Amino acid sequence: MGRSPCCSKVGLRRGPWSTKEDTALTNFIQQNGEGQWRSLPKNAGLLRCGKSCRLRWMNYLRPGIKRGNISQDEEDLIVRLHRLLGNRWSLIAGRLPGRTDNEIKNYWNTHLIKKLNQSGINPKSHKDNLPKTTKKTKKQKKVAAATTTTKKTSTKKIEEKLISNNDINNNNNNDVPKTKVYLPKPIRVSSAFSRTNSYDSLTTGTSSSEGGEAAAAAAEVVSYVPVAWLPEFELEDANYGMVGGGAEDDFLGVGCIFSSDVNMWDKVYDEYLQLL
DNA sequence: AAAACATGCAACCGCGAATTC
DNA sequence: TGAATTCGCGGTTGCATGTTT
Structure with missing residues (x-):
């Protein structure tokens, strides 16, 4: 359908x-809360479009925003998460409390690409830039071909790509046995959370959604972590599961870990980090 | 000292997804 | 059910600042 750019209005x-x-923006949001970005500028007396207000708030004015001085630990995490998730900055930012997707994206584009290139690592594939002498298996060739034929990444293609990367990683070290990749079957429990909800928003507890399954699920959400296709992860474990957002056939392998055990997330996340 | 070039980052844009009506 | 609206994301742009020539 299309819309005209929201900032095109004269004035x-x-x-x-x-x-x-x-x-003005900060005061208004503190008094009235976030949201309703379309009408916010008018109500707050700002001559800005809603989009611009949202961006300013999310990336700069929001309480708890950390600016600059990205630590070595954060940098390592960004690289590892990028290896797993690609350019999905909002998801990566969700794992770095206080950091925004825009900042991480900028940091990646201005620092990390350069740094990885200097280290001989291809920032896109996270593989060595050095020419490979090892031959690809038939399966790897097939998967590589499949993952490069189209631009859009469907769930299936992401799965294949990750399987491919996993196999390739294992082939780099012949002593390590091939890791089985579990493709999680997401359980769509609640629409209270979208797949892009941040770590922060989920850890704050329940949503305002009415009772029933959604609220029950929301109450059990412990945290949010991209547990995408983690090798050796048994997601059928009775103690925890996943909440996927959006249509199930669009599930991207990233969701909420929910559990009645509040310590579960730490356990899962520790395991997760070890696998990265 | 100043022009040219490089870098970093805030902000914008277009699109698809989600929500509302 | 589908059109209209709103939201949020990732890619890109453009400006301010720093560095080099």
């Missing part, structure tokens, strides 16, 4: 935000 300001605008 709306663009470009860098002034201190006055920041204050």
Whole structure:
């Protein structure tokens, strides 16, 4: 259907935000909460489009935002998560409390690509840039062909790619046995959370959704972690499971771990990090 | 000292997904 | 059920600042 750009209206300001605008936006959101971005500028007396307000709030004004000085630990985590998730910055940001997707994206584009290249690692594939002498297996060739034929990444293709990467990683070290990859069968429990909900928003507890299954599930959400196709992960474990967002056939392998055991997440996440 | 070039990052844009009506 | 609207994401742009020539 298409819409005209929301900032195209005559009279709306663009470009860098002034201190006055920041204050007006912050005060309004503190009093009225986030959301309703479309009507927010008018109600807050700002000559900005809603999109611009949302962006400013999410990336700059929101409480708890950390700016600059990305630590070595954070950098390592970004690289590892990027290896697993690709350019899905919001998901990566969800694992780095206080960091925004925009900041991580910028950091990746300005620092990490360079750094990885200098280390001889292809930032896209996370593999060595050095020419390989080892031959690919038939399966790897097939998967590689399948994953490069189209631009859009369907669930199936992501699965294949990750399986492929996993196999290749294992082939780099002949002493390590091939790791079986479990493809989690997501359980769609609640629509209260989208697949892009952040770690922070989920750890704060329940949502405002009415009772029933959704609320029960929401109450049990312990945390949020991309447990995508983790090798040696048994997601059928009775103690925890996954909540996928969106249509099941669109499930991207990233979701909430829910459990009645509040310590479960730490356990799962420790295992997860070891596998990265 | 100044012009040219490089870098970093805030902000914008277009699109698809989700939600509302 | 489907059109309209809103939201959120990732890619990209453009400007401010720093560095080199």
